[in-house]
Amino acid sequence: MDVKGRVIAIASGKGGVGKTVLSIGLAHALAEAGGTPLLIDADLGLANVDVQLGLPAAADLSDVMAGRIALPQAGFAHPAGFRVLPGRSGSGGMAAMGDAGLAAMAALLAEARLQHSHILLDMGGGVAPVQRRLVTMADTVLIIATEEPTSLTDAYAVLKLLRADRAGADARLVANLAGADGGQHVWRTLDTAARNFLGQGVRLAGAVRRDARVPDAIRHQAPLLTRHPNCRAAEDIRALVAQFTLATAA
Numbered sequence: 001m002d003v004k005g006r007v008i009a010i011a012s013g014k015g016g017v018g019k020t021v022l023s024i025g026l027a028h029a030l031a032e033a034g035g036t037p038l039l040i041d042a043d044l045g046l047a048n049v050d051v052q053l054g055l056p057a058a059a060d061l062s063d064v065m066a067g068r069i070a071l072p073q074a075g076f077a078h079p080a081g082f083r084v085l086p087g088r089s090g091s092g093g094m095a096a097m098g099d100a101g102l103a104a105m106a107a108l109l110a111e112a113r114l115q116h117s118h119i120l121l122d123m124g125g126g127v128a129p130v131q132r133r134l135v136t137m138a139d140t141v142l143i144i145a146t147e148e149p150t151s152l153t154d155a156y157a158v159l160k161l162l163r164a165d166r167a168g169a170d171a172r173l174v175a176n177l178a179g180a181d182g183g184q185h186v187w188r189t190l191d192t193a194a195r196n197f198l199g200q201g202v203r204l205a206g207a208v209r210r211d212a213r214v215p216d217a218i219r220h221q222a223p224l225l226t227r228h229p230n231c232r233a234a235e236d237i238r239a240l241v242a243q244f245t246l247a248t249a250a
């Protein structure tokens, strides 16, 4: 495990491609692997990590940022071994976050790095300036995409803006809702565009297969790795986290 926590942003541009599912699954799998992850719901407009997990209301990200509560006391310790810092859905507060808010977020992440092995940021959809600034704070940005052309286009936009904002940023693709090719088509499409137009390709972090157990877990407001620990999507998520837990992790 990293000594100083690694901040991993989960972004996509397009909504509804599996960011929250994968953020929760990655936090869970990292905890299984011996980590001490913190999952932050950084969806600025429509936070819903707590809804997918069926958690009651608690002091949330905006309370920590405003200094109303200390980070270790906010949010929840999930029984699966990770902490969750919920967002506040519909408040608009985070969406309107200016320079002071971004500075508070940077301070929060600096503190979280000292307390957690990994800090996962479940980003909302879109590429508004605040979201762009937030992803540049991450050590690694996982860009989630599916085979849908709209998803690929938006994933490319996220990558392009990230490279413009922070040259050399560590961006990796995760192909979700993948079929038998293990995300190869999604990766080749994005990688080719990135090579041709951005001068640098993109690495494939992994693929998570389409699995009916995923919506089933959401309907039951239970983590996928608890409800269906051995389903194929859970296996894929565990394979994905290995690159962040092995001693040789890059």
Ligand SMILES: Nc1ncnc2c1ncn2[C@@H]1O[C@H](COP(=O)(O)OP(=O)(O)OP(=O)(O)O)[C@@H](O)[C@H]1O
Pocket: 012, 014, 015, 016, 017, 018, 019, 020, 021, 022, 043, 124, 125, 176, 177, 178, 208, 209, 210, 211, 212, 214, 215, 216, 218, 233
């Ligand atoms: N691997 C998968 N297999 C089957 N269904 C999936 C998979 N990943 C995600 N889904 C489905 O896609 C839907 C959207 O997932 P999720 O809420 O994680 O997306 P999101 O990117 O966080 O959306 P938003 O942008 O609204 O926050 C879920 O309801 C889930 O059922």
Ligand SMILES: [Mg+2]
Pocket: 019, 020, 021, 043, 048, 122, 124
């Ligand atoms: Mg989401």
